[in-house]
Amino acid sequence: MARVHVVGAGLAGLHAAVILAGRGVPVVLSEATRQAGGRCRSYHDAVLDMVIDNGNHLVLSGNPAVARYLRAIGAQDRLTGPEEAAFPFFDLQRRRRWILRPNDGPVPWWIMSSRRRVPETRVADYLALITLMRPHPGRRIDEVVSCHGVAWERLLRPLLVSILNTIPEEASADLAGAVFRETLARGGRRSWPRIATPSLAAALVDPALDRLRRDGAQIRLGRPLRAVTTERDRLSALLFDDGEQRLGPLDQVILAVPPWTATSLLPDLKVPDDFRAIVNAHFRVAPPAGAPLMVGLIGGTAEWVFAFRDRLSVTVSAADRLLDMDTATLTDILWHDVAVVHDLAAPVPPCRIVKEKRATFAATPAQDARRPAARTRLTNAFLAGDWTDTGLPATIEGALRSGEKAAALAMAESS
Known part of the structure; x- marks a missing residue:
């Protein structure tokens, strides 16, 4: 055979x-x-x-191939996360927290609620999402939507850099739109965050x-x-x-x-x-009680902080600028961001920096x-x-x- x-x-x-x-x-x-x-x-x-x-x-609940793969290998129970589309954010400069909460259904009424959308944004600011979901063959994001304003800096840019691992302004609008069409456009239920466990x-x-x-x-x-x-x-x-x-x-x-x-x-x-780097840092310290699974950071070097049972971990996408930085200096910078978001006064714990120089192709x-x-x-x-x-x-x-x-x-x- x-x-x-x-x-x-x-x-x-x-x-x-x-x-x-x-x-x-x-x-x-x-x-x-x-x-x-x-x-x-x-x-x-x-x-x-x-x-x-x-x-x-990170994967999302609306990723169909992930679901098929997990069923095939009998590992449906190996992803964990909240039973809602909840994305906590923390602005390091303003010391302000909020949670982005898209509603489960396909009609995006969440953008009408000031308690669910990004603070200081308006309903009109979210039209950029609709624009990105349309086909834009061969065009960059900065040719399709405005890359300025509160919604861009506190929502779109953080999401896009993690999705594309590329500076969003130069990235493909079609690739960004493909992700949004399969997740947010189909309702928050398709966007529940999921992390591999353990x-x-x-x-x-x-x-x-x-x-x-x-x-x-x-x-x-x-x-x-x-x-x-x-x-x-x-x-x-x-x-x-x-x-x-x-x-x-x-x-x-x-x-x-x-x-x-x-x-x-x-x-x-x-x-x-042409490739882009991702830098991760793992700190051997137990997260504080009640720490969310993940927090998006605005205005720092760290972009996402993940709370695992036995450690706090950081991810920085499109991180080529950090590749040649001294390890001790980078550790201190990232720990500062982690300590602020989780209100920790402890000295820098043991840390491992992991640098993937060619993590993904430039999107x-x-x-x-x-x-x-x-x-x-x-x-x-x-x-x-x-x-x-x-x-x-x-x-x-x-x-x-x-x-x-x-x-x-x-x-x-x-x-």
């Missing part, structure tokens, strides 16, 4: 492998590193002496590996793919560190690898080539245009990853959808 080789065990590769193995397709999952998960990984940190995630990844690995990775083992898939970690061999319009062999894998006439390959790896294997492939119109389709010029080779043409920014939802698409193509070709 034909096999499908899935190369790369990030979420895109895991989802593709889970779908295929669940339908009885023989799957060989190969991962270059010793740990599955890609950018959604967890590990024991020696400095903090605790398990931490490489980053703080860790990314426990929620999104380990259950998938367990599912694959039960379904008979071969899982080979620490197995880098160095090159491929082609014959006419097909891949004929995969050259791994542990030897050559010849492909049968019906075997299929899903390359769920980073874009720079994909183009090293298939040099004629056009892929995103600009130019880079969006470089995203390839799942199907390649080779009849038995398909691409998966949040950097492929999913119609979404580089998100968990986008990665999982790409895995679904690649799996569907591989099944169709091998049948």
